[in-house]
Amino acid sequence: MGWQKTLARAVEAEGVGIHSGAQVKVRLRPAPVGTGVVFVRTDLGVAVPARAEHARDFSFATTIGVRGANVGTVEHLMSALYALGITNVFVDLSGPEVPVMDGSALPFVQMIQRAGVLEQNRSLPEVRLLRSVRVSHGDRFVELHPAEHFSVDYRVRYRSPVVGEQRLTLTVTPERFTSAIAPARTFGFLSDVKHLRDRGLGRGGSLNNCVIVDEYRVLSGRLRFRDEFVRHKILDLIGDLALLEYPLRAHVVAHKAGHALHVAVVRELLSQPEAWELYEPERVAPLSVHPFALEPVAHAVAG
Numbered sequence: 001m002g003w004q005k006t007l008a009r010a011v012e013a014e015g016v017g018i019h020s021g022a023q024v025k026v027r028l029r030p031a032p033v034g035t036g037v038v039f040v041r042t043d044l045g046v047a048v049p050a051r052a053e054h055a056r057d058f059s060f061a062t063t064i065g066v067r068g069a070n071v072g073t074v075e076h077l078m079s080a081l082y083a084l085g086i087t088n089v090f091v092d093l094s095g096p097e098v099p100v101m102d103g104s105a106l107p108f109v110q111m112i113q114r115a116g117v118l119e120q121n122r123s124l125p126e127v128r129l130l131r132s133v134r135v136s137h138g139d140r141f142v143e144l145h146p147a148e149h150f151s152v153d154y155r156v157r158y159r160s161p162v163v164g165e166q167r168l169t170l171t172v173t174p175e176r177f178t179s180a181i182a183p184a185r186t187f188g189f190l191s192d193v194k195h196l197r198d199r200g201l202g203r204g205g206s207l208n209n210c211v212i213v214d215e216y217r218v219l220s221g222r223l224r225f226r227d228e229f230v231r232h233k234i235l236d237l238i239g240d241l242a243l244l245e246y247p248l249r250a251h252v253v254a255h256k257a258g259h260a261l262h263v264a265v266v267r268e269l270l271s272q273p274e275a276w277e278l279y280e281p282e283r284v285a286p287l288s289v290h291p292f293a294l295e296p297v298a299h300a301v302a303g
């Protein structure tokens with residue numbers, strides 16, 4: 001990390017939205033310094049910056065929106081962009097939801113690799129914690145602790161013996177994300193499918209883009225990892241933390257959390273300005289940076 005980055009050229013893909021069932025084209029294209037990640041609903045002509053304040057809905061996915069224009073299921077793409085350090089990018093979408101692809105973040109990692117990464121010769125401050133921040137709901141929680149690197153310790157527990165209790169701790173680097181986290185697919189329980197459909201969700205879900213588990217077995221073939229479930233939770237967490245807009249130097253501990261708590265901890269952090277600082281490592285504080293040039297970025301965090 002250290003420098004703002006964008007893509008070297010535009011890349012496209014197409015697929016179905018897991019909840020809307022809509023067929024959607026997604027196009028990632030380079031963006032100038034200070035842009036952040038901005039989704040563009042090309043069908044509506046509305047831009048939706050990927051920021052915590054724009055998070056709208058957390059039922060089974062994270063939806064962001066402005067002025068009635070929503071973008072659903074942003075977290076897998078956001079996770080890939082954040083973990084690979086892509087700071088500035090426009091994401092054109094022809095419909096209401098990011099395509100689910102194979103249910104993991106690997107297709108998005110491959111899109112980024114296909115596009116190539118361009119360093120933008122402008123430093124990127126990081127959020128460094130000065131004290132811990134915690135949000136909880138019953139026995140579920142997410143904690144952010146001061147640390148030198150970005151690391152995650154995630155624990156899940158499900159009644160289904162197929163999943164049971166899983167825990168994974170890792171320091172997040174682009175390489176480790178690509179090999180250990182990005183391939184982990186989204187999952188759901190057969191018992192939830194009817195409930196989802198009743199709510200108008202999961203219309204694009206299938207055994208090709210979701211690991212479906214019934215009480216005692218996995219219905220969608222072999223798992224990619226024995227603990228694919230907790231790995232996918234880490235994938236989701238990283239995608240939701242990306243709404244912070246800056247690299248996060250923190251040790252994140254999550255227990256039985258989900259999208260709502262992932263986003264809540266970002267909002268809690270932003271609401272406690274005394275709990276963190278924007279930190280620029282010395283090696284990336286070039287004198288050539290004009291103070292006003294950084295203003296839109298700094299404003300983005302404060303706002």
Ligand SMILES: [Zn+2]
Pocket residue numbers: 075076186232236
């Ligand atoms: Zn997910």
